[in-house]
Amino acid sequence: MKLYPWQQKQWQHLLQRRRSGQLAHAFLFYGLEGLGKLDFARAFAEFMFCVAPVGDHPCGQCRSCRLLQAGNHPDLLLLQPEEKSKVIKIDQVRSLSSDFNQTAQQGGYKIAIIAPAEAMNLAAANALLKTLEEPTEDTMLILVSTKPQSLPATIRSRCQILAFLPPDKAVARQWLLEQSIDRAVYEGNVDILLGLTGDAPLKALDLAGNTNLLLVQQNWMVDLFKLLNSEIDPIVLASQYKETDLILFCTYLLNLIGDLLKIRSALSQYCVILSNENSLKVARSLAERISTDKLFTFFDKVLNLEKHLLLGINLNKQLVLEDLFIAWVRLL
Ligand SMILES: [Zn+2]
Known part of the structure; x- marks a missing residue:
């Protein structure tokens, strides 16, 4: 499970909601590119599926955790633009909706992650609206977006919204230095990398590789x-x-x-x-x-x-x- 040091607040927020039985059917995770929102969404799905969580984290050992780590958990659907396309199409959303109407194979939740949500064209977004308006029991939809303002207001208003902000510079700097890439290449340039990426650590890491x-x-x-x-x-x-x-x-x-x-x-x-x-x-x-x-x-x-x-x-x-x-x- 990938949970970054700057995501603790959001993580605890969701756990708290879960404990009090207030989890929404739909979430919108938004924030700058390079903050690890998609990893966070996957981590939360892993936690929801895990049959034996250890404290605040999935166990990483059970069948569900293993399936998720291998990238083929049958109850986790990931909607992204198809290869060579920048758009999430209506057919993809329709197939998601029909999937949501079937019982989860592992007997728990069904979770779909749509990333980036703004890649849905208008027809796809409208089709999704139906699913949002009539949620099926034990389903969860997570929209991940860097441009929430370009999503239809009707969609945003039906989601529980969770903002992801860049970490403090010190946290970002520390995390970057811990990554196992050639430190010599960029050690003196960490601040430049963070400056160029608006303090988004994953994007900075990406740039460091370049x-x-x-x-x-x-x-x-x-x-x-x-x-x-x-x-x-x-x-x-x-x-x-x-x-x-x-x-x-x-x-x-x-x-x-x-x-x-x-x-x-x-x-x-x-x-x-x-x-x-x-x-x-x-x-x-x-x-x-x-x-x-x-x-x-x-x-x-x-x-x-x-x-x-x-x-x-x-x-x-x-x-x-x-x-x-x-x-x-x-x-x-
Ligand atoms: Zn587990």
Whole structure:
């Protein structure tokens, strides 16, 4: 069972509900990507199925636990977009509903996890609504979502909602350092990784496995300074960023501006991205030349763009980047 140190509050909440017989038929687990919500949902299913829980945890030994660990518990249904598709289709939801109408094979609960729930198209969501409105005894539906706002309100309102927040930096840092990957690669970069992922530890771990990342963000820094020195044209640079992960780039920019603001307030020891002496030196001279007002305006611009991207709104990448780079140049 995978339960992360930052999920204790949510875990205890569900256990408490179960003890008092107040478990809902449907849950919505939501929060940033990279917080382990799906693992949490599976862990809770394991706990619900386990025939001999030990304290607050499934035993890990009984038939149910074994079946779940092997990924083939007959009473756990996992609905995800089918291969090569980004959408959860109505047929998948219908087959789930008919499954829910049959008795559990192991004689207990039937649990379905839908992840990511926002991948359901409208028809699928409407079909699910029927199941939500007329829940079958001993069934539980868990929707896992990073974008709960894009789910129909009629669905959200029928779920018990559980929010997952990023852990404290210290907890996230500690957990990351405990993971068995090459520490040397990223030990000095844990804060950067967390900064780039909004403190989502699993996403940070994912990025840590991508050794290119640190190189990529060093290049971003170089390019941004080239822009300020008029060594490269914003439109040309935008065309070179076609493959860039825009959400990641926005997070990077937000951290960078945050760092520049910290430097202006003589708080450079708290910088996330500008953490080595070299980059700090360059950044200091830059920070002195840009007004706080302008930094905040640019910050809002990036934040707004990130919000649109997270909502999945389709944007013209070239135009967005041109606009961003031109605004960056105008900071000076
Ligand atoms: Zn068990």
